[in-house]
Amino acid sequence: MANIHAGLGTSHIPLLGRIIDIGDSAKPDWTPVFSGFEFTKQWIQKQAPDVIILVYNDHATTFDMKFIPTFAIGCAEEFKPADEGYGARPVPIVKGAPELAWHLTEQLILNGFDMTVVNEMDVDHGLTVPLSMVFGQVEKWPCRVIPLAVNTVVYPAPTGERCLALGKALRKAIEQFPAELNVQVWGTGGMSHQLLGERAGLINQPWDISFMDRLKDNATELAKISQEQYIRESGTEGSEMVMWLIMRGALNRVKEVHRHYHVPVSNTALGHIIFEEEELP
Ligand code: DHB
Ligand code: FE
Numbered sequence: 001m002a003n004i005h006a007g008l009g010t011s012h013i014p015l016l017g018r019i020i021d022i023g024d025s026a027k028p029d030w031t032p033v034f035s036g037f038e039f040t041k042q043w044i045q046k047q048a049p050d051v052i053i054l055v056y057n058d059h060a061t062t063f064d065m066k067f068i069p070t071f072a073i074g075c076a077e078e079f080k081p082a083d084e085g086y087g088a089r090p091v092p093i094v095k096g097a098p099e100l101a102w103h104l105t106e107q108l109i110l111n112g113f114d115m116t117v118v119n120e121m122d123v124d125h126g127l128t129v130p131l132s133m134v135f136g137q138v139e140k141w142p143c144r145v146i147p148l149a150v151n152t153v154v155y156p157a158p159t160g161e162r163c164l165a166l167g168k169a170l171r172k173a174i175e176q177f178p179a180e181l182n183v184q185v186w187g188t189g190g191m192s193h194q195l196l197g198e199r200a201g202l203i204n205q206p207w208d209i210s211f212m213d214r215l216k217d218n219a220t221e222l223a224k225i226s227q228e229q230y231i232r233e234s235g236t237e238g239s240e241m242v243m244w245l246i247m248r249g250a251l252n253r254v255k256e257v258h259r260h261y262h263v264p265v266s267n268t269a270l271g272h273i274i275f276e277e278e279e280l281p
Contacts, residue, residue, distance in 0.1 A: 002100070002177040006047055007251050008040070009187045009215070009244040010130050010272040012056065013265065014084075017129040020137060021090055036260025036272055037133050043258065043274060044134050049184040051097045051144045053104075053170065055246045056126035056188045057152040059084075068154050069116035071166065073108075074123075074147035075101040082122035091128050097144040100177055104146070107173035113166055123147055130188045133272075152189065152240045160223035163242050167249020174250070187247030189240025191261075192233075193268035202235040203269045208261065211241060212273055216256050219248045237268070244273075253278045 016033065019025050025034045061082045063069065079094040108115050127147055135142060151157055158166075167185065174183050191208040194200055214222050223245055230239035248254075254275035262270045 002174050002179060002181040002183050004171060004174050004183045004185065004250060006274070006276045007185045007187065007247040008134075008272070008274045009247055010133055011190055011268055011270050012126045012129040012188045013268050013270060014125040014129060015266045016270075017089055017125055017132050020132045023137070025136075033262055033265050033270060036262060036270075039258045040134050040272070040274065041136065047184070048182065049143050050181040051100055051146060051183045053146045053148055053183065053185045053250075054127055054130065054188065055148045055150060055186060055243045056130070057240055057243065058149050059124055059126060060153060061124035062121050063149070063151075068151050069118070069149065070151050070158050071113060072116040072118045072121075072149040073101055073105050074118050074121050074149070075105060076119045076121070079121055079123045079145075079147060081128050082124040084124055088122075089125070089128055091132060092138065092140045094123055094127070094131070094141060094145045094147070097146050100179075100181065100183075101146045103177050104170065104173045107176060108166070108169055111169045111172070113169055118149070121147065121149075126188060130186060148246070150243050150246070152242060155227065157227050157239060157242060159227075160225050160242050160245050163245040164219055164223040164249040167246040170246070171250045185247045185250040187244035189243045190234070190238060191241060191269040191271035192235050192238040194235030195237055195267055197236070199235060201267060203263055204234050204238070205263060205269065207233050207238075208269050208271055212259060212261065212271060215244060215248055215273065216254055216275065219245060248275070251275055251277055
């Protein structure tokens with residue numbers, strides 16, 4: 001049986017992908033940012049997941065006003081890094097896990113989550129930057145990745161409650177898959193930021209910290225936050241944080257084993273958290 005015992009949340013700041021790609025991440029100026037991922041790099045080697053279900057949002061890269069799936073799942077063998085205007089990032093092709101992805105699709109749809117199946121999809125910084133933050137510069141990604149894209153760009157995005165419930169349904173579906181696989185769910189995006197308009201540059205540190213504080217034990221409370229409230233308090237793109245609730249929903253009782261929060265780094269507050277499930281007594 002496939003199993004899931006851990007997950008993480010992280011921002012997906014494009015600038016940090018670029019810093020890794022040009023080999024500058026060890027430079028002293030960047031220490032306050034990347035040192036917060038040193039623990040994670042060791043941790044992921046010990047965890048050695050076979051598959052990561054990587055919850056992210058496409059930033060009008062593959063999906064645009066022609067198609068806006070609320071929840072999309074990548075069922076293909078592989079996904080290429082997208083060209084977001086400056087050429088594709090020099091990172092490995094993302095290898096999918098089609099058998100598990102189709103199984104998840106079946107179970108999620110039968111349980112009322114009408115996933116959009118995507119068989120051809122270039123993946124943007126929302127997916128590739130978290131992989132780089134955790135695995136660094138590598139020849140190939142050390143595990144399979146199932147992209148799970150959530151619309152957080154165009155109103156109305158799915159509610160927090162829906163995202164938390166999707167996480168729970170994901171867990172059930174993972175546990176029904178017959179192969180012995182160590183699976184993780186990652187929630188990406190956020191934290192507070194607004195890229196455009198009069199409030200561009202907005203960062204709300206107390207909001208971010210309160211969100212991280214409550215994620216472990218009060219996710220149902222966080223799930224009540226509406227997209228409007230995220231936008232008001234944490235900026236238009238702060239609403240990406242709803243994707244962390246999918247990760248949280250996929251895990252039972254957890255302990256927080258690592259946290260990193262840093263401002264200033266970009267337009268975005270950098271947030272990162274790792275959860276492991278508590279052993280049953
Ligand atoms: C930035 C952050 C994002 O989440 C994003 O999608 C694009 C840009 C930023 O920090 O600049
Ligand atoms: Fe983003």
